[in-house]
Amino acid sequence: MFSYFVLVLIAVFCVYPALWVTISSLRTGDALYSDTVIPSALTFVHYLDLFKKFMFAQWYINTLKIALASMIIGTVLTLLTGYTFSMFRFAGRKNLMSILLVLGLFPGFMSMIAIYILLNQMDLLNKHAAIIIVYAAGAPLFFLFAKSYFDTIPKSLVEAARIDGAGHLPIFFRIVMPLSTPLIVYTALMTFTGAFTDFIFAKLVLRSPEKKTLAVGLFDMIAGQFATEFTTFAAGCVLTALPITIVFIIMQRFLVDGLTAGADKG
Amino acid sequence: MFFRVIPSNWNWSWNQMRELVMEKKYHRQPGRYSKIAAIMSALIMGLGQLYNRQYIKGILMLACYVFGVYTAITKLPHAFWGVVTLGETETQLKKVGKLYKQVMGDHSIYLMIEGLITIFIMIVLIWLYVLSIKDAYRTGKLREDGVKPNTFRQTMNFIASYRFPHIVLAIPMIGVVFFTIMPIVFMILVAFTNFTRDTMPPANLIDWHGFETFIDIFRIKTWSHTFYGIMSWTFIWALLTTLTGYFGGFAVALFVEQKGIRFKAFWRTIFILPFSIPMFVSTLILRNIFNGQFGPVNQYLSLLGFKKIPWLSDPLWAKVTLILVNFWLSFPVSMLMIIGILSTIPKDMYEAADIDGANGFQKICLITFPSVMFSMAPLIIMQFVGNINNFNVVYLLTDGQPVNEDYQFAGHTDILISWLYKLSMEQGQYNFASVIGIFIFIILSVFAIWNVRRTKAFKEEDAI
Numbered sequence: 001m002f003s004y005f006v007l008v009l010i011a012v013f014c015v016y017p018a019l020w021v022t023i024s025s026l027r028t029g030d031a032l033y034s035d036t037v038i039p040s041a042l043t044f045v046h047y048l049d050l051f052k053k054f055m056f057a058q059w060y061i062n063t064l065k066i067a068l069a070s071m072i073i074g075t076v077l078t079l080l081t082g083y084t085f086s087m088f089r090f091a092g093r094k095n096l097m098s099i100l101l102v103l104g105l106f107p108g109f110m111s112m113i114a115i116y117i118l119l120n121q122m123d124l125l126n127k128h129a130a131i132i133i134v135y136a137a138g139a140p141l142f143f144l145f146a147k148s149y150f151d152t153i154p155k156s157l158v159e160a161a162r163i164d165g166a167g168h169l170p171i172f173f174r175i176v177m178p179l180s181t182p183l184i185v186y187t188a189l190m191t192f193t194g195a196f197t198d199f200i201f202a203k204l205v206l207r208s209p210e211k212k213t214l215a216v217g218l219f220d221m222i223a224g225q226f227a228t229e230f231t232t233f234a235a236g237c238v239l240t241a242l243p244i245t246i247v248f249i250i251m252q253r254f255l256v257d258g259l260t261a262g263a264d265k266g
Numbered sequence: 267m268f269f270r271v272i273p274s275n276w277n278w279s280w281n282q283m284r285e286l287v288m289e290k291k292y293h294r295q296p297g298r299y300s301k302i303a304a305i306m307s308a309l310i311m312g313l314g315q316l317y318n319r320q321y322i323k324g325i326l327m328l329a330c331y332v333f334g335v336y337t338a339i340t341k342l343p344h345a346f347w348g349v350v351t352l353g354e355t356e357t358q359l360k361k362v363g364k365l366y367k368q369v370m371g372d373h374s375i376y377l378m379i380e381g382l383i384t385i386f387i388m389i390v391l392i393w394l395y396v397l398s399i400k401d402a403y404r405t406g407k408l409r410e411d412g413v414k415p416n417t418f419r420q421t422m423n424f425i426a427s428y429r430f431p432h433i434v435l436a437i438p439m440i441g442v443v444f445f446t447i448m449p450i451v452f453m454i455l456v457a458f459t460n461f462t463r464d465t466m467p468p469a470n471l472i473d474w475h476g477f478e479t480f481i482d483i484f485r486i487k488t489w490s491h492t493f494y495g496i497m498s499w500t501f502i503w504a505l506l507t508t509l510t511g512y513f514g515g516f517a518v519a520l521f522v523e524q525k526g527i528r529f530k531a532f533w534r535t536i537f538i539l540p541f542s543i544p545m546f547v548s549t550l551i552l553r554n555i556f557n558g559q560f561g562p563v564n565q566y567l568s569l570l571g572f573k574k575i576p577w578l579s580d581p582l583w584a585k586v587t588l589i590l591v592n593f594w595l596s597f598p599v600s601m602l603m604i605i606g607i608l609s610t611i612p613k614d615m616y617e618a619a620d621i622d623g624a625n626g627f628q629k630i631c632l633i634t635f636p637s638v639m640f641s642m643a644p645l646i647i648m649q650f651v652g653n654i655n656n657f658n659v660v661y662l663l664t665d666g667q668p669v670n671e672d673y674q675f676a677g678h679t680d681i682l683i684s685w686l687y688k689l690s691m692e693q694g695q696y697n698f699a700s701v702i703g704i705f706i707f708i709i710l711s712v713f714a715i716w717n718v719r720r721t722k723a724f725k726e727e728d729a730i
Contacts, residue, residue: 003521010518011536013594018539020562021551077438088431096435102714103446105651106707111449112690114379137441168430197544199658200687215546219662222550230554237551241543248542249535 018241025234046235054217055209056236062128063196063213069132070195074139075188079180082146083172087158104141112204119205126207135195142190149183150176189251193244214240300406307402311395314402318409322418327398334391337384345384348377352459352472374472378455382448450707457700479697492673492685493702500681503588504653510593512646515600516638520630522601523608534605541598549662552591553578581678584664588679592659596649603645604638611637647717651710660684682706 026042050056085097119130153176161171177184199215206212212220218240221233299318307314311331315324352374405415416424425433460475483489522533540548555561556577564574577587611634619629660666666677666684675693676685682702690699 003524003527006521007527007533010521011533014537014539014598017548017551017555017594018543020555077441080434081438084431084434090431093431098715100442102711103442105648105710105714106446106450106655111446111453114449114452115445133441134445137438137445140438140442141446167426193544197546199546199662204691215544218550219546222554233550237547241547244544245539245542248538252535252538 018245021234021237024231025238027231046232047239049229049232050235050239053232054221054236055212056217056239058210059212059214059217060239062211063215066128066131066135066213067192067195070135070139071188071192073132073136074191074195075184077136077140078143078187078191079146079184080172081140081143083150083176085143086147086150087176100141101144104144112201116204125205126211127205128211130205131202132195134201135191135198139191146183146187149180153179185251189247196244299409300403303406304399304403307399311398314399314406318402318405318415320405320415320418320421323421330391330394334388334395337391338388341384342388345381349381349385352474353377374459375461379452382451382455386448453700453703454707456696457704459697461696462694462698475697479701483698483701488672488674489698492676495673496676496680496682496685497705499585499679500654503585503681504650504656506589507592507596507653507656508646508650510589511596511649512600512642514593514597515602516604516635518597519601519604519608520634523605534602537601538598540594545595545658546662548595549591549659552594553663556587556591578664579668581668581670584668584679588660588663591663592653592656595659603642607638607641608634644717647713651713651717654681654709655683655706656681657683657687661687 025046026044028041028043028045081100085093115134116125119125157175158171161175166174197215198213199219202213203216203219206216209217214236218233218236221229221236303314303317305314306317310328311334312324312327312329315321315327318324408415457479458474458476459472460479461472483493518537521527522530522537527533555563558564558574558576558579561577563577568574576583578584615633616629619633624632660679660681661684664677664679666680666688668678670676670678673680675688675695680688683706686699686702686706689695689702
């Protein structure tokens with residue numbers, strides 16, 4: 001019984017922020033502060049405000065576009081890298097792996113200033129293509145999960161295919177890929193979420209309001225003026241978080257598989 | 267031709283017979299081809315290949331050589347000059363005709379970057395050059411043994427089969443080099459200059475300052491005080507967050523996975539919630555929840571009769587809040603992983619412990635905990651390193667506040683990386699920021715290399 005009590009407590013602890021934000025977004029008025037826990041009057045006006053006062057729809061499309069493109073390119077690159085490191089032994093492999101792993105530990109924006117100047121020179125500032133390229137270029141640094149997963153695919157399968165005369169790419173696409181669905185889903189999900197929620201780099205590169213992503217837009221809403229229009233911000237939060245949260249909950253199964261594949265192999 | 271004395275012995279060994287056969291099949295010639303080919307390739311890249319009758323390969327390499335020499339002659343001197351001097355002409359007002367016009371001088375930063383890229387390309391070309399010499403030498407050796415060198419088609423086939431990994435990795439590697447390695451090198455170089463917002467090119471020239479900035483950080487009292495303070499808080503922060511995240515996840519996992527708990531999937535789904543809400547959204551929300559004057563947490567506290575707690579405005583409480591928030595964000599991941607590991611622990615160990623009379627707590631300490639630790643250890647270390655640089659949480663929740671007047675441009679809850687951000691983005695002190703960046707780089711590399719080489723996934727799995 002005690003365990004159930006603890007579990008309920010933790011559940012409340014987890015759910016409370018989400019709940020509070022949802023209620024706030026429906027509350028009348030602009031303030032952060034509310035007299036009652038459950039508001040007396042509910043309204044959807046803040047959701048409408050998002051689209052009227054701020055270019056929320058545009059931000060949404062921007063973010064989706066960037067996230068999808070980064071997801072596709074990033075996933076392909078990460079899987080290829082993981083596959084290559086797992087299936088082949090070649091000169092310089094160990095050193096290359098060490099280098100990539102060390103580089104993967106660096107926070108992205110230590111390179112920010114230099115990338116900003118580079119982009120400035122290539123005249124790519126304030127363009128989505130720049131962000132997609134940077135995200136995709138950074139994806140292979142996280143190849144370790146993919147490699148651990150591919151390590152679990154029995155080599156005998158690959159060798160049998162090799163004996164039958166298959167080349168490298170057919171082996172990759174026809175044999176290894178179908179066996180790796182959890183990994184593909186996990187990698188795609190992670191790259192999508194990473195691109196969707198990245199804040200620092202987007203804030204640096206995107207300047208004009210119509211090119212902003214959700215992260216930057218929401219942050220500007222709340223950081224600029226102190227706690228005014230908070231409820232609109234809350235509405236924005238709900239709309240931003242909802243799709244990802246739902247996707248995560250549905251994919252919960254794959255997440256566990258993906259995380260434990262990495263954990264088992266250390 | 268050389269002559270071999272054939273022993274008139276009928277007990278010839280198998281090896282001796284084989285040698286005879288091989289001598290007759292291949293004409294061994296004294297080492298001429300390999301040396302000549304190598305020297306020719308050393309003179310002009312591609313000549314050795316042509317000499318070895320690998321025409322297409324030789325012509326391609328010749329083209330590379332021409333390109334390389336051209337670049338070296340036209341671009342390299344300028345690149346070196348640019349990197350070493352960082353420009354000599356300032357932007358000035360010059361009298362052009364009757365008007366004063368602003369004539370652009372040298373742009374130091376562009377010079378540095380262009381110089382870097384040119385030097386890098388030259389290094390790649392030189393590496394190719396060395397490879398071509400080796401290749402000519404080896405092919406020459408093969409010719410000495412009487413083997414016909416590969417045609418271009420055969421070379422291409424060879425590359426496709428045996429060099430597949432190198433080709434496939436080339437694309438991601440180019441991205442990594444350009445967007446990760448190059449910027450880090452640039453940052454390291456900036457640390458040795460006097461590049462700040464006040465001396466932005468092209469209006470100003472930048473100079474090399476050597477180690478002056480490094481020395482300044484330790485010599486000037488405010489800077490060194492800030493540096494030590496922030497560094498110690500960064501380490502404490504990383505330690506506490508990693509420990510709370512891990513042990514919290516462990517505890518929750520144990521609770522959820524107990525025998526007799528129903529709706530396990532339901533609890534797991536709910537507990538994943540903090541992880542599934544995008545981090546910046548939840549951090550901003552939590553920032554408002556913990557708002558000192560208007561936030562709901564303080565509201566409930568005052569309803570219950572307690573005093574309002576200055577969650578975000580008091581230095582110590584701000585640190586507590588940070589750790590609490592990070593715990594909220596990170597324990598789901600640990601919990602999931604530990605649940606996965608828990609399911610792999612064989613049940614008979616527990617049954618054996620029961621027979622021996624162990625109680626619940628002993629079972630946890632002696633069976634569960636070590637098994638989980640074994641699998642999670644490398645991940646925990648990675649988490650620790652990652653938390654050292656957990657910029658998002660600190661910046662979004664507290665922005666490093668409350669402000670600390672003793673610190674140079676930093677607040678009480680700033681960690682190294684958020685200080686770096688403030689120094690570069692808000693204060694424009696790019697060179698100081700880069701020095702801090704180098705320190706972070708060194709700390710990270712030490713941990714990373716040590717950990718990475720130890721990881722099981724890295725140690726050879728060739729035992730299959």
